[in-house]
Amino acid sequence: MGRRGTEPPAGTGATLRRPMSGLGAPLLLALLAAAGGRPARAGDAPPPTTPAPESEAVKVSASLDVDEIAPGVPFTLATVFAVGPGWHIYWENPGDAGLATEARVEAPPGFEVGRVAYPVPERFTSPGDVVSYGYSGEAALLMTVTPPAALPADRPTRMKVVARWLACLDACVPGRLELSLEVPTAPSGRPIQPPDPARLARHRARLPLPAADLRWAEIRRRDAEGETELEVRMKGAGDVDLLPGKGLDVALREVRRGEEAGVAVLGMRLRAPAPGEVLTGVLKLLRDGRPEAYSIEVPASPGGGDPRKVVPP
Amino acid sequence: MSLRAPSFRVAAAAAFLLATGGISFSAAPASAEVGRPAPAFTLPDLDGQEVSLSDFRGRVVVLEWFNPGCPFVKHAHGEGPLKDMARRASGEGVVWLAVNSGAPGKQGHGADVNREAAKAWSMDHPILLDESGKVGRAYGAKTTPQMFVIDSAGVLAYAGGLDNAPLGNPEGGARVDYVSSALADVKSGRSPATPSTKPYGCSVKYGG
Numbered sequence: 054m055g056r057r058g059t060e061p062p063a064g065t066g067a068t069l070r071r072p073m074s075g076l077g078a079p080l081l082l083a084l085l086a087a088a089g090g091r092p093a094r095a096g097d098a099p100p101p102t103t104p105a106p107e108s109e110a111v112k113v114s115a116s117l118d119v120d121e122i123a124p125g126v127p128f129t130l131a132t133v134f135a136v137g138p139g140w141h142i143y144w145e146n147p148g149d150a151g152l153a154t155e156a157r158v159e160a161p162p163g164f165e166v167g168r169v170a171y172p173v174p175e176r177f178t179s180p181g182d183v184v185s186y187g188y189s190g191e192a193a194l195l196m197t198v199t200p201p202a203a204l205p206a207d208r209p210t211r212m213k214v215v216a217r218w219l220a221c222l223d224a225c226v227p228g229r230l231e232l233s234l235e236v237p238t239a240p241s242g243r244p245i246q247p248p249d250p251a252r253l254a255r256h257r258a259r260l261p262l263p264a265a266d267l268r269w270a271e272i273r274r275r276d277a278e279g280e281t282e283l284e285v286r287m288k289g290a291g292d293v294d295l296l297p298g299k300g301l302d303v304a305l306r307e308v309r310r311g312e313e314a315g316v317a318v319l320g321m322r323l324r325a326p327a328p329g330e331v332l333t334g335v336l337k338l339l340r341d342g343r344p345e346a347y348s349i350e351v352p353a354s355p356g357g358g359d360p361r362k363v364v365p366p
Numbered sequence: 367m368s369l370r371a372p373s374f375r376v377a378a379a380a381a382f383l384l385a386t387g388g389i390s391f392s393a394a395p396a397s398a399e400v401g402r403p404a405p406a407f408t409l410p411d412l413d414g415q416e417v418s419l420s421d422f423r424g425r426v427v428v429l430e431w432f433n434p435g436c437p438f439v440k441h442a443h444g445e446g447p448l449k450d451m452a453r454r455a456s457g458e459g460v461v462w463l464a465v466n467s468g469a470p471g472k473q474g475h476g477a478d479v480n481r482e483a484a485k486a487w488s489m490d491h492p493i494l495l496d497e498s499g500k501v502g503r504a505y506g507a508k509t510t511p512q513m514f515v516i517d518s519a520g521v522l523a524y525a526g527g528l529d530n531a532p533l534g535n536p537e538g539g540a541r542v543d544y545v546s547s548a549l550a551d552v553k554s555g556r557s558p559a560t561p562s563t564k565p566y567g568c569s570v571k572y573g574g
Contacts, residue, residue: 223472
């Protein structure tokens with residue numbers, strides 16, 4: 054594994070250089086902090102019961118699934134947030150409090166950068182019934198970057214990743230970091246190496262699966278005057294939980310869980326969303342004791358009462 | 367979150383499921399609701415003087431949930447919209463009250479810390495201490511800064527965020543100043559065009 058850098062103060066630029074590779078090790082681009090902090094070593098992590106000091110709340114690094122960029126070949130860029138013991142950062146929908154963790158890529162003209170994919174979040178509850186969603190430990194925000202079909206082979210590609218987050222223990226500290234990446238371009242005239250799926254596998258495994266992969270679930274949305282009900286019924290699943298996506302929890306009034314004849318039932322009552330608004334979220338559940346998570350989106354019911362259903366493939 | 371096209375389709379057994387399925391819900395949680403009378407309260411200011419909402423009957427009142435240690439509050443008062451908003455509104459007859467529902471031992475608690483912040487940010491309006499969190503809970507205040515606008519009839523007219531720009535970064539482009547809009551509407555005798563938004567910020571530091 055490569056080194057992981059420490060987080061310099063907000064706004065500080067840092068340069069990432071490609072480490073020596075070729076041993077089959079994942080290319081973890083090391084962040085050389087321009088100012089502040091020292092490299093973190095595995096040996097000096099505090100015991101988990103002691104919260105990390107504010108300066109060690111979050112360390113950010115970037116990682117790719119390719120060694121070199123090839124024209125027209127999409128690759129994945131991971132912005133990895135290593136969250137110190139006791140601290141947490143936030144999901145795309147932070148919930149009642151907090152701030153979405155963000156990663157933005159600035160790439161040369163002609164590069165296309167896809168949407169950020171967030172890993173499955175956890176739920177945090179604090180006094181006063183304040184519910185938020187986010188991550189402790191480690192979270193990687195993944196983005197697909199597609200280089201243009203024509204790319205000069207003699208020049209490395211320079212990209213910038215701008216990361217923003219809010220880290221909270223009891224109190225919160227905002228952070229911002231810019232990482233500069235310099236990645237070689239594949240020389241012309243030899244076969245292009247496709248992205249290595251093993252490289253970001255650990256991070257990919259933490260993304261929710263697409264709704265199309267969801268089996269044996271019924272998701273019904275009922276829009277009534279001033280109120281919407283969402284009900285999820287699943288066979289053979291336990292601990293069903295729906296973490297509301299952006300927009301959904303604006304109006305979350307009540308959540309109920311139950312079981313009817315072996316079918317897990319999760320109900321949510323919401324203040325009616327804007328007309329036509331698609332409700333999104335991450336559905337978490339246990340199947341055969343193993344956790345699963347799916348991205349779901351529930352469009353408004355056209356006739357006002359039609360349920361929507363996910364059926365087995 | 368990367369979402370594929372939805373794979374939902376209308377279930378044939380819909381009517382049956384709708385008729386038989388379902389779990390019942392109890393009443394909505396008790397917290398302040400827009401369009402209903404704002405919960406009454408009496409709280410001490412930093413000098414221990416009691417201030418009641420009913421003292422301001424007939425006037426428009428703004429409540430600003432406050433924690434001087436919260437980065438969102440620091441931004442809003444230090445360089446953001448709260449730098450002079452309260453002063454301008456007060457000049458037009460609006461009553462502006464900050465409420466700190468932080469419990470003892472939590473960030474931003476205590477008269478001295480709040481007095482220092484008020485001085486640093488030239489806050490002219492009172493900061494009320496709600497150590498028990500009772501008033502914060504009655505209003506359903508979850509974040510700082512969370513804002514409430516109460517009209518001259520004592521009805522809650524707006525509840526939600528200060529604007530759409532946490533730490534000065536507008537979501538979706540241009541900044542929308544919800545509180546100023548609500549105040550303008552209320553003063554013109556209209557219901558605010560946007561009566562509630564999702565508040566943002568730090569969690570209110572309630573006691574356990």
